[in-house]
C-alpha cells in the first residue's frame with residue numbers, strides 16, 4: 001500500500017470568512033502524518049467560495065476521518081466533504 | 089469535426105499484489121501515454137547496463153515519482169485513451185475506511201477491471217472488492233487473469249481460476265456471460281494492449297479491445313432531480329441559498345422544488361455556479377440556488393431537493409444488501425450505527441437480518457441468522473431513527489448506496505433493495 005491523496009472541500013460559515021486566514025488555521029491543525037499538498041479557492045455562488053485542500057495520507061492508516069474532524073472543529077468552518085480520493 | 093470520445097471512469101480492483109499497478113502501468117505504456125522522454129532515458133540506461141527487460145520496471149517507478157510531484161492543488165488521476173473512449177483511472181485505496189469516500193465522493197466508477205493472480209486465484213480481497221463493486225453500482229466488469237507468465241501460460245489453470253471467479257461474480261448478481269475473462273501478463277505485456285502469441289488457445293479480446301466494447305454509461309440527467317443539500321446559507325440581498333452537487337436530473341430557473349424530509353417547497357429564483365448565473369444545472373454541477381419560500385432554518389444538510397411531481401423518497405424502513413468490511417465482534421438485531429448516505433448521516437437500527445449469503449456458492453447460507461460478522465454479506469431490514477431520504481439503487485443508484493460507520497471505522501457498505509415509504 002502507498003499514499004492516498006484526498007481532496008477536501010471546505011465550506012466556510014458565511015460569505016465574510018477570510019479564506020486566506022482559514023488556510024493558515026488549517027495548516028496549523030493538520031497532524032504530522034498528514035502532508036499538505038495545496039489549496040485552491042473554488043467560487044460557488046452568490047459571493048460564496050469553497051476552500052479546497054489536497055492532503056496526502058498513508059493508505060495503511062485508513063481514512064480521512066481524523067483530518068475531516070480536525071478541520072470541521074475550526075470556528076470558521078461550516079462543513080468538510082471529501083470530493084476525491086486516489087492512490088499515488 | 090469528429091465527435092468527442094465519451095469519457096469513462098475506470099476502477100482497478102483486486103487482491104493485494106495481484107498486479108493492479110502493473111496492469112495500469114502496462115496500459116499507459118503500451119497505449120503511448122508515458123512521455124517519450126522518460127522511455128528514451130530508461131532505454132538508454134538499460135542498454136548501457138545490458139538489462140533491456142528492466143525498462144518497463146523503471147518506467148513504473150518514475151511514473152509514481154512524477155505523479156507525486158504532480159499532485160498540488162488537484163489529484164492527478166492517470167488517463168489513457170482507446171479507439172472509442174477516454175479513460176480516467178479511479179484508483180481505489182486499499183484501506184477499508186476509504187470506502188465511505190468512494191460511496192459519498194464524486195469519482196464514481198463507470199466500469200472496473202478485476203485483476204486476479206493466475207497462481208493465487210480468488211483471495212479474500214478479491215471477494216470483498218467484487219462485493220463492493222456491486223454495492224457501489226459498478227455494473228460493467230472485465231476480469232483479467234494476470235501473471236500468466238508465472239504458470240507457463242497454462243490453459244488448464246486459467247480455466248480453473250476463471251471458473252472460481254465466475255462463481256463469485258454470479259453470486260453477487262453479475263451476468264457472467266456478458267463479462268470478458270482475459271488471460272494476461274501485465275509484466276510481459278501479453279493480451280493487455282498487444283495480442284500475445286503465447287496463448288494460441290485464447291481467441292477472446294485483449295484488455296484494450298474489451299474496454300472498447302464497454303457500454304457508454306447511462307446519463308444521470310435522465311433520472312428525476314435529486315440535489316442532496318450540503319449546506320444552507322442566508323446571504324444578505326439574496327435570501328436562502330442551499331449549496332450542493334446535482335446528483336441526477338436537471339434544475340431550471342423558475343422550477344418549483346420541494347425539500348424532503350421536511351416537505352417544504354419553494355420556487356427557484358436563480359442558480360449560480362462558479363459565481364456565474366446559469367439557466368439550468370445538470371449532474372456533477374456544484375451549485376448554490378436561491379429559493380423563494382424557504383427559510384434557512386427550514387432545511388439542513390442531508391435534506392434532498394427534488395421536483396414536487398417526483399419528490400425524494402423518505403424511508404420509514406428499508407431493505408438493503410450489505411457487506412461487512414470490519415467489525416470487532418458481530419452485528420445483531422438492535423444494533424444502531426450511523427449510516428452515511430449522500431450528505432446525510434443518520435443512526436439506523438437493524439430490525440432484522442433476513443438472510444446471510446455465502447460468497448463461495450452464491451446460495452443463501454442461512455435464513456434469519458442470529459448475527460453476521462466481518463466478511464459476511466447479508467440482506468437486512470433497517471429503520472432510520474429520524475426521517476431519511478434514500479432511494480432504491482435500481483431507480484436512482486446515486487442515492488441508493490451507503491456506508492455504515494461506528495467506532496470511527498467504516499464497518500460495512502450496502503445498497504437499498506426496497507423501501508417502505510413514510511406516509
Ligand SMILES: Nc1nc2c(ncn2[C@@H]2O[C@H](COP(=O)(O)OP(=O)(O)OP(=O)(O)O)[C@@H](O)[C@H]2O)c(=O)[nH]1
Pocket residue numbers: 001102103104105106107108109110111182234235236237238272273274275276
Ligand atoms: N511475473 C509477473 N509478475 C507480475 C505481473 N504483474 C505484476 N507482477 C508483480 O507482482 C507484484 C505486485 O504487483 P503490483 O502491480 O504492485 O500489485 P498491486 O495489485 O498493485 O499491489 P498493491 O498496490 O500492493 O495492492 C510486483 O512485484 C509486480 O512486479 C505479471 O503479469 N507477471
